[in-house]
Amino acid sequence: MHNMSTQYKTYGQFNAFSVTGRIFNAEIVSGVNGDFLAVTVITNLKDGDEGVTVTFNNSNGLIKLFNDGWLPNGRIVTVTGHIDSVRETYETKTGELKLLQRPQIHLTQVNAQLGPMPADKAPQASNKGRTVVRPSQAAQQLAVTPEDAYAEDSADKAYQELSAEAAATL
Numbered sequence: 001m002h003n004m005s006t007q008y009k010t011y012g013q014f015n016a017f018s019v020t021g022r023i024f025n026a027e028i029v030s031g032v033n034g035d036f037l038a039v040t041v042i043t044n045l046k047d048g049d050e051g052v053t054v055t056f057n058n059s060n061g062l063i064k065l066f067n068d069g070w071l072p073n074g075r076i077v078t079v080t081g082h083i084d085s086v087r088e089t090y091e092t093k094t095g096e097l098k099l100l101q102r103p104q105i106h107l108t109q110v111n112a113q114l115g116p117m118p119a120d121k122a123p124q125a126s127n128k129g130r131t132v133v134r135p136s137q138a139a140q141q142l143a144v145t146p147e148d149a150y151a152e153d154s155a156d157k158a159y160q161e162l163s164a165e166a167a168a169t170l
Contacts, residue, residue: 017107018080019043019054020115026071028063037063039112041077042102052103056081056110065114069121076115081107 021043029038036059044051056079065071085106089097116122 015082016080017083017105018078020076020078021051021054023071023073023075023077024053025073026066028066029057034059035063037066039071041079050102052105054079054105054107056107056112058110058112062112070114070117072118072121074118074121078113078115079107079110080112081110084108 019041021041023039024042025038025040027038028035036057038057039055039062041054041056042051043054062071083105086103087106088100088103090100091097
């Protein structure tokens with residue numbers, strides 16, 4: 001009887017693991033080969049479970065995004081990569097074996113797609129240059145024809161007059 005692993009060559013590089021979760025932690029770490037970003041994503045494998053953590057390191061473009069504030073805790077990301085290791089335990093400094101709070105999957109060769117930011121971290125839209133127009137005033141704005149818009153900046157004049165009238169009614 002032959003063992004299947006001796007009959008067929010295995011190709012781990014064809015396997016990929018994808019998961020969507022929230023950034024649980026991201027920090028820049030100094031290593032032997034320079035600085036890199038260590039990212040931990042938390043996700044649930046089924047409803048109501050404690051979740052698992054998915055970790056990966058990146059020394060490319062994600063560091064700049066992190067430094068610019070675009071990778072806060074809570075941001076949704078989808079990561080795809082190759083499973084490097086899976087563990088449920090860790091060893092303390094005294095050599096005691098303990099369970100992790102959540103199982104951990106470590107990925108290599110990761111591709112990350114960014115999703116929505118947490119509501120409290122999302123950039124707010126600027127209100128600069130926006131004007132509120134009442135429905136009764138909208139008809140007046142539509143009264144400016146394209147010909148009028150090109151003739152002696154009458155569109156700008158009409159807009160300024162309309163804005164002045166709107167400000168006076170507030």
